[in-house]
Amino acid sequence: MIPPAFDYVAPKTLAEAIALLAQNPEAKVLAGGHSLIPLMKLRLASPALLVDINRLSELSYIREEGGWLKIGALTREVDLDESALVQQKYPLLADTTRVIADPLVRNMATVGGNLAHADPANDHPATMLAYGAQIVAAGPQGERVIPAEDFFLDAFQTALTHEEILTEIRIPAPRPGSGGAYMKVERKVGDFATAAVAAQITLDASGRIESAGIGLTNVGLTPIKATAAEAALKGQPPDEATLRRAAELAAEAAQPISDQRGSEEYKRSLVKTLTVRALRQAIARAQGGGSP
């Protein structure tokens, strides 16, 4: 399949990339390209200009700074997967990156692209909601920081303006007693989630749940922050009854539709089961155990 013709520029600086977007209302950013290029080949997208940001190597990094894990938007999934820091301290993120598409796609696919594309089936959005992450956007007027919960507006629509480029993701560095997990059901490797649940929790000194973040993937037009479930966990002991109550609330927050991946009822049931499993794993990890 051949995409329609387009112009192509690979700017050397971020400022140049932003200027190109500002000058061209029909331009699109090309990062990993593994959502955009298939859409162009199917002629569902036909940008007049591709602004290829792959040469902006300054947008590729993973580092802790000032109480945040800062991830450059151009960081590839494979880089997250191979990062010792992510493996050790950010198990929810490590779980997530490992189930995105397949190993070959993960060599190209970027974290920023996974968020900016805002496909409701993408995996990082729910994870960023669970973490309470922030998204940094750079535009002609400079930088601004957008909380993940304000970022996803609708299917494939974000708070980014046309001339803004997502440059960085900031995840709060976990306090001691924190753990997380991502649980996804997919029909086969490389498929989008039938449903998936991201959970991040922190236990207080007495072992009770101090805070909880829960994000749901592909059961609505946007990723869903299961706020009622989060509230139900707060201050509670991490026992099975608490987890099940939270899972009921997460399933109520889901807005799945019946499609080729399953019925609405099935997906809601999946959310419930996956929430319990993700929370169990998150708690085990917070307590210093659980499988890595």
Place this chain on the structure above:
Amino acid sequence: MSMHHIRLTVNGVPREADVEARLLLVHFIREDLNLTGTHIGCDTTSCGACTVILNGKPVKSCTVFAVQADGGTLMTVEGLAQNGKLHPIQEGFWEKHGLQCGFCTPGMMMTAYAFLQKNPNPTEDDIRWAISGNLCRCTGYVNIVKAIQYAAEKMRA
């Protein structure tokens, strides 16, 4: 129409060409460079038949534009054999009967090549994980895994 002059190294040989921006890397490889070992399978980023190694990483060349490879290093299945001698990965597929129709084989071998550079002593699970983006519809994968194990052993020797 947007034309671009690209320069890259392909299997160790410097190449250059004028390409349209929308030309996919896999078409550039097959039709401009006449290296037809790289196959087009699903053309939808699913099957991995078109896998090549771009700047050290295996990628699906149906989902990269040729212009993105400008200045880069590309290795295709034609780059595996050296001086008429099969690479241990090719030998493994031969010895362990790692193919039936052969359509997925070039992509499988390129993924295996990059994987064994990173992980020279893999478990069976590691191998199955590594090739999970490459589909084979004939073999059931058992002999492909054996072929890669054969290559790993031979390359470590």
